[in-house]
Amino acid sequence: MSDNVQLKISNIDVFHGTFQALWDVSLEVNGGEMLALIGANTSGKTTLLDTVSGLLHPAKGTIQFEGKDISRMDPYQIVELGITQVPEGRRIFPEMSVLDNLIIGSYSAGARSKKMENLKQVYEHFPRLKERGKQIAKTLSGGEQQMLAIGRGLMADPKLMLIDEMSLGLAPIVIDELFKALREIKKRGITILFVEQNVRRTLQEADRAYILETGRVALSGTTAQLCEEDQVKKAYFGTDVCGI
Amino acid sequence: MGFKTLRQKINLVLTVTCVVVLAALPVIGAPQSWLLYAFLFFVYLAMANMWNLLAGYSGLISLCQPAFLGLAGYTLAIGTWVGIPWWAGLLGGAIVAGVFALLISIPVFRLSGIYFAIGTLVVPEALRMVFYLWRPVGGQMHGAGAGYMIKEIGGVSTDLMYWWALVVGIGSILLVRLILRSNLGLGLAAIRDNERAAASCGVSVFKLKLYTFIVAAVVTGLAGGVYYLYQGYIEPSATFNVKWTMTLLLATVIGGIRTEEGPVIGTIVVVFLYFLLARYAGYSLLIQGIILIGIMLLSPQGIVGVLRRSRLYRYVAECGAP
Amino acid sequence: MGSGDIITPLVMGLLLGGLYALIALGLSMVFGVMRLINLAHGDLVALGSYGAYALMTVVGIDPIVGLVISVPAMFLLGLAIQKYLMGRAFAISSEAPLIIAFGISLVIQNANQIAWTPLSRALNTPYSHMSFTIGARQFPLSYLLDFAAGVVVMLALRYFLTSTYLGRAITAASQDKKAAQLMGINTNRVYGYAFAIAMASAAIAGVFLGMTFPFTPTSGVSFLTIAFGTVIIGGLGSMLGTFIGGMILGVFQTLGGYFLGPAFQMLIVYVIVLVILAVRPQGLFGR
Numbered sequence: 001m002s003d004n005v006q007l008k009i010s011n012i013d014v015f016h017g018t019f020q021a022l023w024d025v026s027l028e029v030n031g032g033e034m035l036a037l038i039g040a041n042t043s044g045k046t047t048l049l050d051t052v053s054g055l056l057h058p059a060k061g062t063i064q065f066e067g068k069d070i071s072r073m074d075p076y077q078i079v080e081l082g083i084t085q086v087p088e089g090r091r092i093f094p095e096m097s098v099l100d101n102l103i104i105g106s107y108s109a110g111a112r113s114k115k116m117e118n119l120k121q122v123y124e125h126f127p128r129l130k131e132r133g134k135q136i137a138k139t140l141s142g143g144e145q146q147m148l149a150i151g152r153g154l155m156a157d158p159k160l161m162l163i164d165e166m167s168l169g170l171a172p173i174v175i176d177e178l179f180k181a182l183r184e185i186k187k188r189g190i191t192i193l194f195v196e197q198n199v200r201r202t203l204q205e206a207d208r209a210y211i212l213e214t215g216r217v218a219l220s221g222t223t224a225q226l227c228e229e230d231q232v233k234k235a236y237f238g239t240d241v242c243g244i
Numbered sequence: 245m246g247f248k249t250l251r252q253k254i255n256l257v258l259t260v261t262c263v264v265v266l267a268a269l270p271v272i273g274a275p276q277s278w279l280l281y282a283f284l285f286f287v288y289l290a291m292a293n294m295w296n297l298l299a300g301y302s303g304l305i306s307l308c309q310p311a312f313l314g315l316a317g318y319t320l321a322i323g324t325w326v327g328i329p330w331w332a333g334l335l336g337g338a339i340v341a342g343v344f345a346l347l348i349s350i351p352v353f354r355l356s357g358i359y360f361a362i363g364t365l366v367v368p369e370a371l372r373m374v375f376y377l378w379r380p381v382g383g384q385m386h387g388a389g390a391g392y393m394i395k396e397i398g399g400v401s402t403d404l405m406y407w408w409a410l411v412v413g414i415g416s417i418l419l420v421r422l423i424l425r426s427n428l429g430l431g432l433a434a435i436r437d438n439e440r441a442a443a444s445c446g447v448s449v450f451k452l453k454l455y456t457f458i459v460a461a462v463v464t465g466l467a468g469g470v471y472y473l474y475q476g477y478i479e480p481s482a483t484f485n486v487k488w489t490m491t492l493l494l495a496t497v498i499g500g501i502r503t504e505e506g507p508v509i510g511t512i513v514v515v516f517l518y519f520l521l522a523r524y525a526g527y528s529l530l531i532q533g534i535i536l537i538g539i540m541l542l543s544p545q546g547i548v549g550v551l552r553r554s555r556l557y558r559y560v561a562e563c564g565a566p
Numbered sequence: 567m568g569s570g571d572i573i574t575p576l577v578m579g580l581l582l583g584g585l586y587a588l589i590a591l592g593l594s595m596v597f598g599v600m601r602l603i604n605l606a607h608g609d610l611v612a613l614g615s616y617g618a619y620a621l622m623t624v625v626g627i628d629p630i631v632g633l634v635i636s637v638p639a640m641f642l643l644g645l646a647i648q649k650y651l652m653g654r655a656f657a658i659s660s661e662a663p664l665i666i667a668f669g670i671s672l673v674i675q676n677a678n679q680i681a682w683t684p685l686s687r688a689l690n691t692p693y694s695h696m697s698f699t700i701g702a703r704q705f706p707l708s709y710l711l712d713f714a715a716g717v718v719v720m721l722a723l724r725y726f727l728t729s730t731y732l733g734r735a736i737t738a739a740s741q742d743k744k745a746a747q748l749m750g751i752n753t754n755r756v757y758g759y760a761f762a763i764a765m766a767s768a769a770i771a772g773v774f775l776g777m778t779f780p781f782t783p784t785s786g787v788s789f790l791t792i793a794f795g796t797v798i799i800g801g802l803g804s805m806l807g808t809f810i811g812g813m814i815l816g817v818f819q820t821l822g823g824y825f826l827g828p829a830f831q832m833l834i835v836y837v838i839v840l841v842i843l844a845v846r847p848q849g850l851f852g853r
Binding site: 305348352366370373374489490501526528529532533534536537541 | 603605651654655658659660661662664665666668669670671672673675676677679680787788790791794829830832833836837839840841843844
């Protein structure tokens with residue numbers, strides 16, 4: 001296996017109250033890669049991201065980031081370490097301006113000192129955010145809100161970005177723009193773990209992917225490897241996807 | 245409610261015996277102080293059961309109870325001044341309380357439980373001022389708003405008043421039991437759990453809360469009326485006073501909120517505390533407040549919570565649950 | 567009663583509104599962030615009044631000067647209450663915070679009563695009974711001071727919430743708690759600070775209230791009702807909205823007293839609160 005493992009999830013069980021959402025899930029993310037998490041709505045993808053972010057804690061198993069055990073940490077501590085999440089549904093602060101949303105992204109101590117540089121970088125990725133600086137966030141279009149959410153995540157000066165359902169409800173042309181930005185972000189050395197329903201696009205962009213099914217890891221591997229699995233081809237991808 | 249097992253039959257016999265003994269207290273010449281204890285117990289029990297129904301089972305933290313018991317008491321009092329017999333005044337008072345609850349529900353039900361609490365806090369205060377300024381009968385008494393004596397009750401024996409209280413108190417236990425096991429109770433449980441989900445399942449959230457609120461108001465009013473019948477007079481500042489609310493809160497919380505046995509146990513403790521703290525009238529709210537906070541933090545399920553964890557209680561409880 | 571000059575009560579109502587806003591600003595912020603209606607808020611304001619009274623009668627410090635001591639003291643008390651009482655309450659059950667707040671409220675009431683007897687007190691300073699004139703009319707100086715204090719605190723809080731990291735964090739946490747946590751905001755800490763700031767503003771409110779009106783241990787309920795009425799009218803979470811709400815409530819009250827007599831003043835406030843709840847619960851400026 002690669003010796004560049006940045007995030008290592010080992011055999012975690014996660015519960016929502018008495019309901020078990022994740023069963024013995026293991027996952028590895030290498031530094032600097034773009035990793036996809038694929039699965040249906042009920043597969044536990046968001047639960048997995050929330051657990052990495054510290055909003056939930058595994059009942060069993062561990063999560064390690066750059067060698068440190070983060071399984072019991074509070075969310076704000078995990079952000080400090082360099083993991084940031086762009087949550088499902090964007091969840092920008094609706095009554096605050098675009099600029100304020102970005103600034104609050106740099107709340108953690110490590111990010112505050114680099115506020116201006118990171119802001120410049122965010123504007124390079126998403127020039128539209130600079131134009132709309134004073135606009136109240138809830139008045140932005142869906143695509144712009146997603147850009148804002150990603151930009152906000154970048155302001156936290158992350159090493160690893162978790163992105164949950166970025167393309168939900170957006171037009172293909174907007175999705176293209178967003179993925180272009182992700183590629184630029186990846187070039188800067190930031191690892192990206194993203195959850196997507198748009199399987200075709202996901203395989204085009206990701207280096208590797210994990211497939212989650214009702215709380216368990218069903219398959220994992222590079223795009224090419226996954227395409228070789230017959231059952232996978234039929235169930236998830238359809239033949240034309242893998243003929244990239 | 246079928247009584248199948250031997251244990252359940254024993255429990256029923258014990259309960260009935262208890263009630264009979266309590267009912268017989270005046271007749272067998274028990275000391276006046278015992279009667280007073282028991283009288284207060286029944287009055288507070290009815291009110292605490294209703295508060296538990298509202299706050300514990302329906303998610304309505306009502307700080308409005310003094311309004312109901314006060315209005316009922318005033319109906320009784322004023323009624324006796326205009327020739328209405330006391331028992332009609334009692335029943336009428338309960339109805340007045342219920343109607344008032346209906347009226348009040350329009351503003352205070354608009355929002356979630358948190359707003360509800362403040363809205364209901366305001367109501368007794370407003371009534372206190374109203375009755376301080378307004379004297380519908382009897383002309384001016386030393387300064388506007390002094391209280392009313394309750395007339396024409398010289399012939400009513402305290403034993404009779406005691407039995408009224410007993411009926412209301414025991415009745416409240418049965419009423420709560422009945423409600424919880426009915427469709428109303430099921431709906432309330434659903435609302436407590438997840439209001440939006442319940443609404444989308446067709447549960448008429450507003451109606452159920454309203455019914456519960458009105459029922460609670462009526463019973464609280466009835467108990468209040470009986471209390472003032474015994475006391476013989478009523479005046480605004482002690483009536484529309486947050487001390488009532490504190491007593492009910494304490495009784496329910498100490499006993500165990502959201503349990504059927506809780507108010508019973510809690511009321512026993514509260515009545516006991518009442519007499520214990522009578523000497524320290526200035527400190528009573530302070531002590532009660534500290535106890536309240538302590539219980540909520542240390543044992544939120546009250547005494548019942550503590551007991552449930554002990555095996556003896558589990559044994560006894562198996563008998564009572566149908 | 568109505569003596570033909572409606573301008574005086576009108577102006578007094580507006581000035582009074584500043585005081586009401588002062589009482590309400592803390593409550594508004596705490597509810598916006600934590601969805602907690604602090605039932606003890608009114609009694610905490612009264613505590614501020616009594617604290618100033620203590621400093622004045624025992625040590626001889628002017629109440630406004632005494633703020634230097636009472637504001638940090640109440641701030642720390644607020645941090646403690648949030649950490650040890652309210653913070654835990656949220657985790658226990660949905661009704662626990664309300665019940666505990668209620669308990670705190672009565673403990674404070676009773677404590678004040680024991681310490682200071684039910685007799686009504688006032689913060690009487692050389693200037694608290696002076697008046698100033700505009701044209702032919704006289705107004706109490708204390709009302710003007712109250713208004714000025716209200717403006718200052720409102721602007722300060724507004725600045726804090728929009729231009730500092732912690733203030734922005736409080737604002738963010740009030741709009742979306744999960745997202746705020748994902749920004750690296752320690753929401754527990756933030757709640758503590760919000761509560762503490764509310765307490766500090768209650769201390770200030772207590773001082774100015776005490777200089778304007780006499781107070782008793784049970785005044786807390788009226789204070790809470792005024793604060794709640796102000797917040798209801800002005801909409802939650804908006805500092806400016808709360809300020810305007812205060813002025814509206816103040817004017818209604820003074821005009822009501824003008825037309826119906828002073829005994830009805832508090833009653834009018836209660837009725838207004840209930841009416842607004844019935845008709846437009848989110849307030850005039852609420853979202």
